[in-house]
Amino acid sequence: METAEIRRRWLTFFEGKGHAVVPSAPLIHEDPNLLFVNAGMVPFKPYFLGQETPAWTRATSVQKCVRTGDIDEVGKTSRHGTFFQMNGNFSFGDYFKRDAIAFAWELLTTPQPEGGYGLDPERLWATVYTDDDEAEQLWLELTSIPKERIVRRGEADNYWSMGVPGPGGPCSEIFYDRGEEYGREGGPEVDEDRYMEIWNLVFMQYELSAVRSKADFDVAGPLPAQNVDTGMGLERIASILQGVDNMYEIDEVYPVLEKAAEMTGRTYGASSGQTAGDSHPDDVHLRVVADHVRSSLMLIGDGVTPGNEGRGYVLRRMLRRAVRAMRLLGYEDPALPHLLPVSMERMSASYPELRTGFDRIAQIAYAEEQAFRRTLAQGTTILDTAVSRTKESGGDTLAGEQAFALHDTYGFPIDLTLEMAAEQGLKVDRDGFVRLMDEQRQRAKADAKAKKGGHANTEVWKELRSLGATDWRAYEELTTQGSVVGLVRDGARVEELEPGQTGQVVLDRTSFYAESGGQIADSGTIVVDGARLLVRDVQRPVKGLVVHTVEVADGPVRVGQESSAEVDPQWRIDACQAHSGTHVVHAALRQVLGPSALQSGSYNKPGYLRLDFAWNQSLSADARAEIEHVANLAVRDDLPVSADWMTLPEARERGALALFGETYDEQVRVIEIGGAWSRELCGGTHVRHSSQIGALTLTGESSVGSGVRRLEAYVGMNALQHLATERALVAELSTIVKAPAADLPERVGELVARLREVEKELEKVRREQVAASAGSLTDAASDVGGVTYIGQHISGGAPDDLRQMVTDTRAQLGEERPTVVALTGDGPGKPVVVVATNGAARAKGVKAGALVRVAAQVLGGGGGGKDDLAQGGGQDATKVEDALAAIERELGA
Template sequence: METAEIRRRWLTFFEGKGHAVIPSAPLIHEDPNLLFVNAGMVPFKPYFLGQESAPWDRATSVQKCVRTGDIDEVGKTSRHGTFFQMNGNFSFGDYFKRDAIAFAWELLTSDQADGGYGLDPDRLWATVYEDDDEAERLWQEVTPLPAERIVRRGKKDNYWHMGVPGPGGPCSEIFYDRGPEYGQEGGPEVDEDRYMEVWNLVFMQYDLSAVRAKDDFDVAGELPAQSVDTGMGLERIASILQGVDNMYEIDEVYPVLAKAAEMTGKTYGATGAKTAGESHPDDVRLRVVADHVRSSLMLIGDGVTPGNEGRGYVLRRMLRRAVRSMRLLGYEDPALPELLPVSMEKMSASYPELRDGFERIAQIAYAEEQAFRRTLASGTQILDTAVVLTKESGGEQLSGSDAFKLHDTYGFPIDLTLEMAAEQGLAVDREGFVALMEEQRQRAKADAKAKKGGHANTEVFKELRSAGATDWRAYTELTTEATVVGLVSQGRRVEEIAPGESGQVVLDRTPFYAESGGQIADAGVISGDGTHLVVKDVQRPVKGLVAHTVEVVTGPVRVGTPVLAEVDPQWRIDACQAHSGTHVVHAALRQVLGPSALQSGSYNKPGYLRLDFAWNQGLSADARAEIEHVANLAVRDDLPVSAAYMTLPEAREQGALALFGETYDEQVRVVEIGGPWSRELCGGTHVRRSSQIGALTLTGESSVGSGVRRLEAFVGMNALSYLATERALLAQLSEIVKAPGPQLPERVSELVARLRDTERQLDALRKEQVAAAAGSLTDQGEDVGGITLVATHVAGGSAADVRQMVLDTRGKLGEDRPVVVALTGDGGAKPVVVIATNQAARERGVKAGALVRVAAQTLGGGGGGKDDLAQGGGADASKVDDALAAVRRELGASS
């Protein structure tokens, strides 16, 4: 049974049992504590925590998940993976243990012809929490499962909670016996390789007041409503129903592994262990490729782009690990163009949007592979230099700092550094590398903590939210009478905030737009009897609650105070222009470049917008001009702007575009500009007709990462001001070069050409002078211990000049006797020293690199290079004679 069919049967079964079918949420989740959705119940957390009322009594989903905590273990065993899918059925105060057990047993054991999975009941086992007599009794009442196949286990195995105070409860896990070839007999307590867990039924019935560890917590009492949260790993049940050993061999994963094996000439499983123990390195690498290609496909599909931090870094690491694994398997050509389409073909059966968006996905992935290939080339050069210097100094291992620099600056994986260093006979200081990585992690944590320092503890806002949601009126009003229902200062609830202090104000209703969807918050004031507050920021710290960060000018402001909340009207107008302008630019972009140029992020504030989009090359001047032209035609045509609410499936059916990375409710707001010309899911504020955007001018286009470009623009009065500045600048340039505006490009080109000709003539003259000077240097040789040394200072000589003179002089002196040429120059910002040796000198043990380091240290700097030619520099030009003297001494001592 194919995985897509297993998924379909799950949803059909539970829909038939009265469950609302909920589409998978994107892998990017609004929870600030999660990089990605990592469990099937994550989108339902607000309902289980009591922060919101569930819109359904019972629901079911197949949720996309990514777990990256053990990414380094992927491939080493057949059990570790990053992307997976979790089948779940949920009850919010509706059915409980009896029905959850009955549903699970029916779906697992019903004949496949009747829509079930057709598992042999005699191979199923159940575990229950050690004190859960009710669950054990229900397993015997509801199913034919014999008592000897119902096992009691402790808190570590059969008790579930979120790791924080809140709902929790015992759970019951279902295991499938894969047979004696997979391990010992005796149930899951004996061998969890043979007995594979396929389903976990969590019975949320207690309120936990404190959670210290998985098996250490306090129970405050019963929950007011008992709920059910279940999870079945789709990949696990697929491996059973498809008769394969593990997730890497199921129909959604194995084709990528097989393709990688074909490309590299490897045979998967030929020398590796099937179920336990150490796997062959080739098998590990093939699994890494299969897992990371699929995970990357799903992440890019949900709007993640490669980057150097957060989600982007995880994606970049996976893509690069896949490419590196192919390299280690012996495949040197670009691999992703061969592998990614294979994964898309399999995954699009369940997620058809992958096929629709594959051009964009492929652009991003392939651009990242090309960037990594360039990284490998540059990193290899840096590594080779580090290896030479290490060997010159007599070292036997590459320093941790060198390995860290390769990793941090050049994106060079530590495993690749280890491998390539070993090929050249060196070890790597792993402990030093790990220590530097830990220092970096600590700095990142401190930085993140500092950035979060201005935000109050969300627990405080959860308490305020429990009293009711904010009546949000940003779409319809700019001024609203309200009451202060909560005040927060330095993360704590307070009763008042004094003049001169700042804090967060929660009102029962507000017209202020809270920052979201790329649009920054409104500005304005909140005032009352003797109270005047300036609004600095507006956020939603928890869903349904709006918090205003304010500075108290006069006051104090107290809880219960009636106030008037007033948005700055000009700010709102300018913000609407910018947000509607973003939609117009996005539509123009897609019209000019094609539908694959999808927005992947945006930011807009009064008068300014920027839009990030998937594209793997810079835009030509003609393309930028056409995008701006199309956008301004839309402004001129005075297109109607409208917003309507509908279900998410309805919006998708109408072709509405969703911003990657956003999480949407079942009811979504669709904003149209000119009907289908621009139709996007959006919660922002907008103008009523496109002409109200005013002038729109693109000001910049640049790269912000592999496969991602950024457009920037001004709108409204800011656009007019920008154009006026450009016009004034054009007039000034015309006056300087004495040419009218239309002739300015030709005139400037002419001047640039003349300048280049002059520079070429000067360069030729300088080379002649260098050659002449080099000829005279051959007469300045002195004997130092049987070695001819030419050591002098070239006043005004640049690094290039000095290097050329050194090479020419060495060439003229020939190989009849040992020669060292050492010249310094001061024609650049800092003094430079270049030293060359001939073959005869090197046979005497004289090395240019060692001599340069002596000279550069005297200059207050450093340097290095090869035995025949080396270069260095310093900070103190007054020490050039001392530097040359140091070379003489070193040469005399060595000879």
């Protein structure tokens, strides 16, 4: 049974049991404590925490998940992976243990022709929490599992919590016996390789007041309502139903592995017959490729782009690990163009949007591979230099600091450093590298903990949200009447804010737009019984609650007072122009470049917009001009702008574009400009007709990451002011160069060409002057400690001049006697010193790099280089003669 069919049967079964089918949330989640959704229940967490009320009492989903905590272990065994899918069914105060167990048993054991999974009941085991007599009795009553196949386990295995105070409860797990060829008999307690966990039924029934560890917590009491949260790993059940050993061999993963093996000429399965847990390197690399290609496909599909931090860094690391693994298998050509389409073909059966968006996905992935190939070339050069210096110093081990710098600064994998160093007869200080990596991880963990701790104190917002959702009127009104529900200062609720203080105000009704979807918050005032509050920011710290950050101009303001929320009307008009302008530019971009140029992020404020989009090359001047032209035609044509609410499936069916990474409710708002010309999901404020956007002018186009470009533009009065400024600048230039505006490009080009010719002549004169001032350097030679030494200052000498002069002079003096040539210069700007030694001097132990450091210290700087030629510099140009004298003293010592 294919994985897509297993997924379909799950959703069909639970829909038939009255569950609402909830689409998978994007992998990018709004929870700032999570990089990615890492469990099936994450999108439902606000319901279990009581922060929000679900629209249904029972739901089901197949949730996309990514876990990266043990990414370095991926491939070493057949159990570790990053992307996975979690089948889940959930009850919010509806059914509990009885139905959860009955549903699970029915779906698992119903024959496949009748819509179930058809598992043999004789192979199923159950575990229950150590004192959960009720669950054990239900297994005995509702299923054919005998008592000897029901195992009681403690907190570490069969008690669930979120790791923080909140809901928790016992759980009951279902295991499948894969047979004696997989391990020892005796149930999950004996061998969890043979007895594979396939389903976990969590019975949330208690409020936990403290969670010190998985097995150490306090139970405050029962929850107001009993909930069910279950999870079945889709890849695990697929491996069973497809009769394969592990997730790497199921239909959604193995084709990529197979393609990689074909491309590299390797055979998967080389680990067979080896010691348990000891995988052959070829198998490890092939698994890394299969896992990371699929994970990268899904992450890019959900709007992640490669970067140097956060989610982008995780994606970059996965893509590069996959490319590196192919290289270690002997394949050095671009690999992703062969592998990514294979993964898309398999995954699109469940996620058809991958096929329609594949051009964008491929563009980003392939650009990252090309960037990494350049990184490998650069890293190889740096590694070769480090290896040479290590050998020259007589060492046989590359320092851990150098290996770490290659990894951290250049993205050069440690495995590749080990391999290439070994090829040149060197070891690598792996312990030093690991120590530095651990230090970096500890810093990252500390930073994440600090961020988590800073965000975790949301109790005050939860308390205020429990009083009721904010009646939000931003779409309909600019001014609303209401009352002050709560005041917050320095993270704590207060009863009053005084004049001059800054704090947060929660109203029962507001017309202020809260920052979201790239649009910044409204500006304006809140008037409260004579007090005037200047609104500086508006946010939604928890869903359903609008919070205004204010500065109290006149006051005081107290909880319970009547309020008038008054949005600055000009601010709102300008904000609407910018947000509608963003949609227009996006549509124009896609019309000019094609449908793969999809928005991946945006920011707009009154008068200004920027739009990030998937593209792997800079736009030509003609392309930018055409995009601007198409956008302004849409403004001129006065296209109608409409906003309609509908379900997410309805919006997708109509072709509405969703912003990657955004999480949407069941009901979504679709903004249309000119009908199908621009149709996007959006919660922002907009004009009513495109002509109200006013002028629109593109001001910049740049790169913001691998495969991502950024357009910037002014709209409305800001656009007109920008054009007026440019017009004045053109007029001023015309006056200066004495040419009409139309002739400016040609006139300025002529001036630049003439300037370059003059610069060349000046440079020629300067070099002649430097050479003349240098004279015959060999005439200045003297004997210092048995070394022929020339030390001279060349006025105006630039580094390139000095390097040429010291090497020429060294050649003139030959190799008969030890020779050192040291020159200082002062052009341009700061003093510089260059030293050259011949072979005889180096044989005597005289090294150019050491002498340069002596001189540079006198100059107040530093330097270095090779033994035969080195360069340094400093800050104090008055010390150049002293620097030469210091070299002479060093030679005579």
